[in-house]
Amino acid sequence: MQLTQDIIVRKVRKSRISEVDFSKLEFGKYTSDHMLVCDYYDGEWQTPQLVPFANLSLSPTTLALHYGQSVFEGMKAFRMKDGAINIFRTEKHYERLVKSLERMCMQVPPKEVFMEGLMELVKLDNAWVPGEAGASLYIRPFVFASEAKYGVKVADEYRFIIFSGPVGTYYAKPLRVKVEREFIRAAKGGTGYAKCAGNYGGAFYPTQLARENGFDQVLWTDARENKYIEESGTMNVMFVIDGKLITPALSDSILDGVTRDSLIQLAKERGVEVEERRISTDELESAFRNNLITEAFGAGTAAVVAPINLIHIDGVDYKLPFYTVNSLMNQLKQQLEDIRTGRVADVHGWNCKI
Numbered sequence: 001m002q003l004t005q006d007i008i009v010r011k012v013r014k015s016r017i018s019e020v021d022f023s024k025l026e027f028g029k030y031t032s033d034h035m036l037v038c039d040y041y042d043g044e045w046q047t048p049q050l051v052p053f054a055n056l057s058l059s060p061t062t063l064a065l066h067y068g069q070s071v072f073e074g075m076k077a078f079r080m081k082d083g084a085i086n087i088f089r090t091e092k093h094y095e096r097l098v099k100s101l102e103r104m105c106m107q108v109p110p111k112e113v114f115m116e117g118l119m120e121l122v123k124l125d126n127a128w129v130p131g132e133a134g135a136s137l138y139i140r141p142f143v144f145a146s147e148a149k150y151g152v153k154v155a156d157e158y159r160f161i162i163f164s165g166p167v168g169t170y171y172a173k174p175l176r177v178k179v180e181r182e183f184i185r186a187a188k189g190g191t192g193y194a195k196c197a198g199n200y201g202g203a204f205y206p207t208q209l210a211r212e213n214g215f216d217q218v219l220w221t222d223a224r225e226n227k228y229i230e231e232s233g234t235m236n237v238m239f240v241i242d243g244k245l246i247t248p249a250l251s252d253s254i255l256d257g258v259t260r261d262s263l264i265q266l267a268k269e270r271g272v273e274v275e276e277r278r279i280s281t282d283e284l285e286s287a288f289r290n291n292l293i294t295e296a297f298g299a300g301t302a303a304v305v306a307p308i309n310l311i312h313i314d315g316v317d318y319k320l321p322f323y324t325v326n327s328l329m330n331q332l333k334q335q336l337e338d339i340r341t342g343r344v345a346d347v348h349g350w351n352c353k354i
């Protein structure tokens with residue numbers, strides 16, 4: 001399939017890049033010049049288009065706005081040491097997009113449209129990929145039900161968009177997290193493993209309450225017993241206990257994070273023992289009491305790792321030791337960055353060079 005030739009390209013007349021201060025990038029603020037748009041209607045995906053980033057015009061009856069058929073991905077492109085550009089683990093992101101879309105009963109954009117669209121977009125906006133250490137081009141592919149009809153139904157029309165924007169080093173101030181025992185993010189049989197908009201909408205209120213009580217995030221627990229740790233806010237969570245890297249095993253209430261997967265592989269290769277299993281709040285408390293827990297952190301594309309320095313469990317604040325560059329999380333983060341920027345060999349085939 002010679003898709004590249006099929007993408008319709010309409011370029012901006014004048015780039016907005018001079019309006020951006022690349023020394024002061026903040027997450028989510030800037031968008032690059034172009035976006036990829038591909039519509040699904042009449043039973044098929046139409047010709048993808050690369051067009052100037054612009055507002056959408058939508059009917060108030062657009063189904064996604066009412067019934068929540070809306071799914072997204074979050075990935076990054078990096079400027080490599082030799083100046084080339086690399087998009088990280090495109091295959092794994094596409095696979096997850098497919099899983100999310102299937103759970104939400106939505107149409108799946110063809111792999112060629114996703115892959116080539118991604119490549120052509122980043123190629124066209126290559127000047128927007130920052131070169132500063134830790135900075136990258138954040139890429140947001142998403143699909144939503146675009147059909148205009150207000151009866152509750154599975155939509156027959158969808159829009160797939162990819163836009164991007166430069167982001168800086170995510171300054172990771174250590175987080176104070178509260179183990180959430182009352183509210184839940186996801187339940188068995190639910191949509192927790194899908195990267196769908198509604199999971200975020202439902203998580204805001206409990207998170208807001210935690211903020212009002214002086215915490216940065218919640219540590220979600222399982223919906224049945226409110227006992228087993230699931231995720232930290234919108235990131236996967238990992239602990240170092242007695243020298244082992246421990247993280248909740250994947251389930252239908254846990255998002256299969258690409259960062260989680262990458263860190264697990266790198267840790268194993270270093271000879272660190274990794275356990276993917278259930279981890280209860282009792283186990284955490286006892287690990288604190290016995291001084292066995294040395295690290296706790298969130299893992300996700302935006303921050304890579306987000307250190308946690310306090311975990312609040314049932315009224316008690318448990319503090320973690322200060323993290324140095326020698327902590328496992330920081331070593332893994334550095335290694336991941338070195339792979340992405342071509343400073344060490346990409347033996348896993350994670351880099352997708354343009």
Ligand SMILES: *Cc1c(COP(=O)(O)O)cnc(C)c1O
Nearest residue numbers: 234235236255257258259300301
């Ligand atoms: C996106 C996301 C993650 C992290 O996934 P990455 O692929 O590592 O970015 C973790 N948990 C939730 C709920 C997410 O939405």
